[in-house]
Amino acid sequence: DAGVIQSPRHEVTEMGQEVTLRCKPISGHDYLFWYRQTMMRGLELLIYFNNNVPIDDSGMPEDRFSAKMPNASFSTLKIQPSEPRDSAVYFCASSAGTTDTQYFGPGTRLTVL
Amino acid sequence: GIQVEQSPPDLILQEGANSTLRCNFSDSVNNLQWFHQNPWGQLINLFYIPSGTKQNGRLSATTVATERYSLLYISSSQTTDSGVYFCGGSQGNLIFGKGTKLSVKP
Numbered sequence: 001d002a003g004v005i006q007s008p009r010h011e012v013t014e015m016g017q018e019v020t021l022r023c024k025p026i027s028g029h030d031y032l033f034w035y036r037q038t039m040m041r042g043l044e045l046l047i048y049f050n051n052n053v054p055i056d057d058s059g060m061p062e063d064r065f066s067a068k069m070p071n072a073s074f075s076t077l078k079i080q081p082s083e084p085r086d087s088a089v090y091f092c093a094s095s096a097g098t099t100d101t102q103y104f105g106p107g108t109r110l111t112v113l
Numbered sequence: 114g115i116q117v118e119q120s121p122p123d124l125i126l127q128e129g130a131n132s133t134l135r136c137n138f139s140d141s142v143n144n145l146q147w148f149h150q151n152p153w154g155q156l157i158n159l160f161y162i163p164s165g166t167k168q169n170g171r172l173s174a175t176t177v178a179t180e181r182y183s184l185l186y187i188s189s190s191q192t193t194d195s196g197v198y199f200c201g202g203s204q205g206n207l208i209f210g211k212g213t214k215l216s217v218k219p
Contacts, residue, residue: 033207043199043209056206091156099144099163102207104156 004105006092012111018080021108024073025094033102034067034077035091049075082112115140119200119210126190126217134185134198134213142202145176147185151196190217
């Protein structure tokens, strides 16, 4: 398996623009997680899905953030409108279960100017 | 929510030395994992260890769930062990500590 795939790897955008981050989990994994990492706040879990259904989005910072998982092999994290404080590395991870090992993608480095 | 405290925050080792990293939780967690983030930013899952002891090569981990802590042991450290080590635990969602930054000098 190729592992968790994320795209783009780097994104630079201007404040107010819409940003869409993409993730392809490991085939057969039922759980998908979106994380954000910043120097100030460290690693944070934003939302996770089980069988394409969002289970807990309590970590989503505000309404500007939304995540979808239309099928078992694809998920998006959208920020609209983006703000400079959204600049971070966004990781996607997948696992076979909530108590199983999570496998991370390489991350998307987002810079909002 | 649970609080996760990692110690030490920073650690510098000479290659070949051993080390112990600690992770304390404010409450019981259902699962516990250790991760390594290498200097290039890649996150790697080391252990899923809600209790007991596991070993993988030069690394091993022990979790004492009743006392709400976990230890990560690195033996015969190598420069490739450098990076930040995170532990995370959950009562639902995974919460991470701030990490231990390890630098292994040749």
